[in-house]
Amino acid sequence: MLKELFLINVLENINELSVLLLLLCSFFYYIQLRKIKRERKLTTLEISMYILTQVAYLLWAGSYLLIILSK
Template sequence: MAVRIVDDLQQFSLLLMFLSTLIFYRYLKKIKRERKLTSFEWTMYFVTQFATSIWAITYCIKFLSES
């Protein structure tokens, strides 16, 4: 029972991190249209794209391996 709760909390935290990453990516995309990104913003723009892609790929692999 406790393991199930911890697993659910972990999944919920991953979902929140994923959503916040998408929101931050959209914010950076908006700024990119308005002006040139700073080096830090450009780095974060790339990292959020890369992290989201890696998360999606690993999630699909994990989902397919459980089937």
């Protein structure tokens, strides 16, 4: 029983770490896209990624806020 709880706790920590890394990487990608946007016009794929990173941050922040408020 204790081993199962420990394993679940480790998996939750790994999940939180992976979310943090994904957020950090997408933030730096967004910064790079913003820099490119100042230099030249973005391609269709770059525009879609530029918009999707903004939407993803809003969705993540909203869901995280709801999780905090529900506790």
